[in-house]
Amino acid sequence: MDVAVFSTKPYDRRFLDAANVAAGNRHRFTYFEARLTHATAVLAKGAAAVCPFVNDQADEAVLEEFTRIGVRLVALRSAGFNNVDLAAARRLGVTVARVPAYSPDAVAEHTVAMILSLNRAIHRAYARVREGNFALEGLLGFDLKGRAVGVVGTGRIGVAVARIMLGFGCRVLAHDLAPDPACAAMGVAYVPLKELLAESDIVTLHCPLTPQTRHMIDAATIGRMKRGAMLVNTSRGGLVDTRAAIDGLKSGAIGHLGLDVYEEEGDLFFQDLSGQVLQDDVFARLLTFPNVLVTGHQAFFTAEALTAIADTTVANITAFEQTGRAVHEVSVEKLA
Numbered sequence: 001m002d003v004a005v006f007s008t009k010p011y012d013r014r015f016l017d018a019a020n021v022a023a024g025n026r027h028r029f030t031y032f033e034a035r036l037t038h039a040t041a042v043l044a045k046g047a048a049a050v051c052p053f054v055n056d057q058a059d060e061a062v063l064e065e066f067t068r069i070g071v072r073l074v075a076l077r078s079a080g081f082n083n084v085d086l087a088a089a090r091r092l093g094v095t096v097a098r099v100p101a102y103s104p105d106a107v108a109e110h111t112v113a114m115i116l117s118l119n120r121a122i123h124r125a126y127a128r129v130r131e132g133n134f135a136l137e138g139l140l141g142f143d144l145k146g147r148a149v150g151v152v153g154t155g156r157i158g159v160a161v162a163r164i165m166l167g168f169g170c171r172v173l174a175h176d177l178a179p180d181p182a183c184a185a186m187g188v189a190y191v192p193l194k195e196l197l198a199e200s201d202i203v204t205l206h207c208p209l210t211p212q213t214r215h216m217i218d219a220a221t222i223g224r225m226k227r228g229a230m231l232v233n234t235s236r237g238g239l240v241d242t243r244a245a246i247d248g249l250k251s252g253a254i255g256h257l258g259l260d261v262y263e264e265e266g267d268l269f270f271q272d273l274s275g276q277v278l279q280d281d282v283f284a285r286l287l288t289f290p291n292v293l294v295t296g297h298q299a300f301f302t303a304e305a306l307t308a309i310a311d312t313t314v315a316n317i318t319a320f321e322q323t324g325r326a327v328h329e330v331s332v333e334k335l336a
């Protein structure tokens with residue numbers, strides 16, 4: 001099949017080409033650096049499938065353009081699918097596929113890296129030592145053993161985080177619309193969100209972005225958190241109302257904030273903007289806090305994950321070509 005790949009980085013090309021070779025060079029990938037928008041959708045002309053990433057927009061207008069130019073498959077190379085209008089895709093007969101579980105461990109391990117870095121101020125210590133400053137004042141952390149960690153969303157990634165934090169000797173609380181008995185059997189206690197927020201020293205978010213979860217962390221929920229608790233979001237930026245988080249940091253309600261994702265990351269992340277003036281004042285304010293650690297949507301970024309993303313994407317495309325169905329289709333019911 002001819003496949004138009006959007007938001008291509010050199011590593012996407014390397015891993016997709018390798019997966020295609022392993023699958024017998026069945027497909028022809030055309031790589032575009034451009035993000036997928038209404039203006040760039042036409043680049044896919046001649047391709048039967050497109051391959052977007054997390055900040056590409058497959059909204060109704062883009063999907064209508066796809067049907068006009070003959071694109072029948074949107075093969076996301078991500079787990080999240082909040083950037084696709086699934087109702088419009090169904091109406092237009094465009095199949096949407098994703099990579100449901102490329103490496104939950106990659107994201108879980110990055111989450112834990114953020115927790116450890118924030119707690120022990122590794123990001124500050126790194127800069128201090130390089131400046132010849134070996135003072136410890138301001139770097140005081142706390143023992144993780146015995147602390148309560150609240151995991152919101154115990155799907156593939158949340159469960160992996162829970163398992164690691166249990167290994168540290170933490171008490172793990174969880175909240176999910178569909179509690180997982182296997183997770184409970186590990187020693188995780190399912191509680192209502194209100195209780196999780198009130199009791200956790202660390203709150204970590206692992207549910208998808210849906211209309212129900214948008215801004216699940218806002219001024220009201222921050223107000224219910226234990227004062228000075230750590231908040232980590234490696235899921236989707238829209239789960240956190242960033243302005244409310246900034247107010248929480250200013251008042252001390254939030255003691256540490258770790259973000260791998262950001263509501264307005266589309267104009268920033270995955271690009272080298274060094275030397276340019278930062279136009280996003282909310283993001284710029286976030287960077288002024290010593291107790292905030294931001295990474296640019298890199299939680300997924302391991303060799304194992306990129307290999308799995310590429311292999312599953314090629315498998316989705318091959319299955320669609322052969323049977324008219326992708327291996328991991330996403331339908332509008334997923335949002336229900």
Ligand code: NAD
Pocket residue numbers: 079080100101104107152153154155156157158175176177178206207208209212213234235236260261297298299300301
């Ligand atoms: P998953 O589908 O396996 O699990 C999501 C869980 O969230 C499910 O158990 C679901 O029941 C639960 N959930 C849904 N709505 C909820 C709500 N309102 N309250 C509580 N729980 C709710 O997904 P996953 O593979 O664990 O991934 C989680 C999210 O992580 C993805 O949706 C994606 O947005 C994000 N992600 C980020 C990166 C990254 O690089 N930062 C990489 C992969 C995935």
